[in-house]
Structure formats: structure tokens, C-alpha cells
Amino acid sequence: MARDILKTLKSEHDELRKLFKDMEDTTDRAKKTRAELLAEIEAGLIPHAKWEELVLYPAFKARADRDGLKTHAEAVQEHRAVELTVLPDLKTKPTDSVEFAGSAKVLGEFVDHHATEEENTMFKMARKLFSADELAEFDAQYEQWKATPQAAKEMKNALSQPSPVAVGA
Numbered sequence: 121m122a123r124d125i126l127k128t129l130k131s132e133h134d135e136l137r138k139l140f141k142d143m144e145d146t147t148d149r150a151k152k153t154r155a156e157l158l159a160e161i162e163a164g165l166i167p168h169a170k171w172e173e174l175v176l177y178p179a180f181k182a183r184a185d186r187d188g189l190k191t192h193a194e195a196v197q198e199h200r201a202v203e204l205t206v207l208p209d210l211k212t213k214p215t216d217s218v219e220f221a222g223s224a225k226v227l228g229e230f231v232d233h234h235a236t237e238e239e240n241t242m243f244k245m246a247r248k249l250f251s252a253d254e255l256a257e258f259d260a261q262y263e264q265w266k267a268t269p270q271a272a273k274e275m276k277n278a279l280s281q282p283s284p285v286a287v288g289a
């Protein structure tokens with residue numbers, strides 16, 4: 121089967137949905153499991169979001185019509201909300217608190233909402249805007265990018281924000 125970036129991104133969305141479901145099933149006593157799940161969520165979410173921001177979104181924007189531009193603006197704004205408030209806020213909560221459970225749920229709901237919109241709107245538009253060859257090429261580039269120092273740096277920057285969660289784990 122030919123490579124396809126949209127299928128890769130969709131399967132990463134599904135992995136994240138599963139991690140959030142696992143998180144929701146934890147109790148306030150499951151300090152270590154929560155810290156591990158949060159680390160897995162960040163390891164899945166950050167490179168995914170960064171690559172969308174660096175490569176897919178600009179390429180999409182360059183070919184989009186007015187509806188596409190609105191979809192693009194909405195997606196960018198949702199990324200910003202997660203990066204600037206929802207995720208950093210979660211990381212200030214002790215993993216054994218009910219506040220952590222509530223914030224993790226909000227992050228999961230945000231991510232699910234955003235991912236569903238990408239799948240149902242942006243990716244459907246992208247399938248018309250890009251050829252199968254282009255989608256395969258993006259997929260190969262994404263795999264390579266995830267193995268680069270730049271991708272590792274994006275992760276490290278995001279993870280070096282103050283995180284009592286990591287300290288208390």
C-alpha cells in the first residue's frame with residue numbers, strides 16, 4: 121500500500137485517543153502510571169503538532185480556498201490553545217490530584233475535538249489539494265523529520281517547561 125501522510129496522522133490521533141482513555145481510567149493514587157501516560161502523550165503529541173505546523177499547515181494554506189483558509193486558521197488557533205495553556209496548565213498539577221484528572225480530561229477533549237476536525241474537514245480538503253504522490257512524499261519526509269535533531273529539540277523545549285509532574289513522579 122502506498123504511503124499516505126493523512127493515514128499516518130490519523131493513526132497517531134487514534135494512538136493519542138487511546139492514551140487519553142487510559143489516563144481517564146486511572147485513579148488519583150496512580151501517580152506513576154499518570155506520569156508515564158503524560159510522557160507518552162507528550163512524546164506522541166508534540167512532534168505530530170510541530171510537523172503539522174512546520175510543513176503540512178503551510179502547504180495546505182498555500183493551496184486553500186477561503187473555506188480552507190478558515191479551517192487552517194481554526195487549526196492553528198487550537199494548537200496555540202493547547203501549547204500555551206491547556207498542556208502547560210496540566211503540567212503544573214500534581215499527578216495524584218483530582219485537578220490533574222480534570223485537566224487531563226480537558227486536554228483529551230481538546231485533542232479529540234481538534235483531531236476529529238482535521239480528519240473530517242482539513243484532511244478531506246487536503247486529499248483534493250494534494251496528489252497521492254505528494255501525500256506519499258510528505259509521509260516519507262515526516263518519518264525522516266521525526267528522527268532529526270530539530271524534532272528532538274522541539275520535544276526537549278516543550279518538555280523543559282516547569283513540570284512538577286515530572287519532579288513528583
Ligand SMILES: [Fe+2]
Pocket residue numbers: 169172195199234238
Ligand atoms: Fe493538528
Ligand SMILES: [Fe+2]
Pocket residue numbers: 129133168172235238
Ligand atoms: Fe493532527
